[in-house]
Amino acid sequence: MAITLKKSGDSHKIDLSKAGQSKQLTVHVNLNWNQQSNQNVGFFGKLLGADSPPDLDLGCMYETVDGAKGVIQALGGNFGAKNSSPYIFLDKDDRTGAASDGENMFIYRPDTIKRVMFFALIYRGASDFRSVGGRMFFKISNGEEIYLELNNPGVNKPFCAAAIVSNFGSQVTILKEEKYFSGHQEADKNYHFGFNWVAGSK
Incomplete structure (x- = not known):
């Protein structure tokens, strides 16, 4: 049975030392959402594509233990890497929500990361x-499962910092963050990654 993180600030700790193989432990992150279009939109919303099925993107901002930082997301085409740093990989870009398994990201070496902020971005719809x-x-x-809903949304805030995974040596913590922002740059300012942002499309 999955552990549910119900409110912002709830967390779950994973003891890497118990696994006995911390470098092989994998964290699989899945983002899913409703497939139907948003029917409660006005004229200008429809002009912007808000009557089409919502297109959500799973992404992350990360920092490794050696100080490297980066962003993995479909926007810009950076899907990460399985077998080299940062050992974080995004499997696909599901533009309609039609894929039953949504979008998935994997941390293959949680021992090498310092922190990862997983976000959901509404690209359109x-x-x-x-x-x-x-x-x-x-x-x-190791068999543990953690579930959280993005159920306390901010109005006109299409970017959700959903969860933060932090490495504390022999322990990894998954925290329900669920904070909403107008976009990447505002979120980055809040979490102090320090990236330079430019407009992009896919």
């Missing part, structure tokens, strides 16, 4: 998270 039913699911290779 809705102005915020009130209608999309966003949810995130973590499956750890």
